[in-house]
Every structure is written in structure tokens, then in C-alpha cells.
Amino acid sequence: MTRLALTLLFFLALSIGVGFLLGGDYFDWAVAGGLFALAVAGELLRWWLRRAPQKNSARQSSGI
Numbered sequence: 001m002t003r004l005a006l007t008l009l010f011f012l013a014l015s016i017g018v019g020f021l022l023g024g025d026y027f028d029w030a031v032a033g034g035l036f037a038l039a040v041a042g043e044l045l046r047w048w049l050r051r052a053p054q055k056n057s058a059r060q061s062s063g064i
Helices: 002-023 029-051
Strands: none
Touching: 002 029
16 A cells, blocks of 8 residues: 555656646646546556456466
8 A cells, every 4th residue: 555655646746747847837737637647547557457366376286
């Protein structure tokens, strides 16, 4: 849980920085929100892949 929070906090800060840099005189909400949405989607995909059942892990190795 700590890794998830740190990762999302890092990408939140990064997306806010990019939003300020690309926005010019104003904050670019679309870019910042899009970058943060990509980070959340990537973390959800990583979580889903870790939780997916492994078909070969249930079998025992023959040792050959």
C-alpha cells in the first residue's frame, strides 16, 4: 500500500509540474489530469497483472 501511495504521489507532483510548465499563464488541467490518469491506469494494470491467477503455478514440477 505504501508503494502505491508513493508512486501516485510522485506522479501527481510530476503531472502538476508539467501542467504548470505547459500551461503558460494558466494551469493546463487537461494535460495534468491526463498524465495522472495514465499513472493511475498503469498502477491498476500492474495490480491486475499481479492478482491474475497463474496457470502453471498450480502444477508441480517434475524436476527434469
